[in-house]
Amino acid sequence: MKVLITGGAGFIGLHLARHLTDAGHEVVALDRLVPQVHADPAASVARFPGHVVQGDITDEAAWALLERPDAVVHLAAETGTKVVADLYDDSVGDPPVDSYEAVISWDVDQLVTALR
Ligand SMILES: NC(=O)c1ccc[n+]([C@@H]2O[C@H](COP(=O)([O-])OP(=O)(O)OC[C@H]3O[C@@H](n4cnc5c(N)ncnc54)[C@H](O)[C@@H]3O)[C@@H](O)[C@H]2O)c1
DSSP states (O other), X not given: OXXXXXXXXXXHHHHHHHHHHHTTOEEEEEEOXXXXXXXXXXXXXXXXSSEEEEOOTTOXXXXXXXXXXXXXXXXXOOOSSSHHXXXXXXXXXXXXXXXHHHHHHHTOXXXXXXXX
């Protein structure tokens, strides 16, 4: 199974990706590689056991770079405290519309989303 993990280079995404690849699955990450989490982005990419597409889940162009997976695990999130407000202003807390639109257009069977 091919699994797309948004925020895949992050803490949970990396662990999940390792478990999935150990179980024989293919993983792809869509991750913005935010500096507060990834002080060394190249090292984060090298650690991930699959292809990393560097992009923002709110950017339609980033989704266009991806091929249809069998499942999507949505973990991308600003986990810092102040950055969220600076980045997304009053859209904080809204669902990542682009990611759901992509999942719908791909007709993917499984979408798993992290709870905050
Ligand atoms: N770690 C925990 O204990 C915990 C507990 C409950 C819920 N969660 C949730 O699980 C999810 C993952 O948490 P984590 O601990 O792995 O966080 P993390 O900060 O380690 O990983 C988040 C990843 O998302 C990426 N990212 C941030 N904004 C993005 C964007 N706009 N587009 C693409 N990528 C983006 C970051 O670069 C990072 O790699 C989050 O939704 C978090 O709220 C985590």
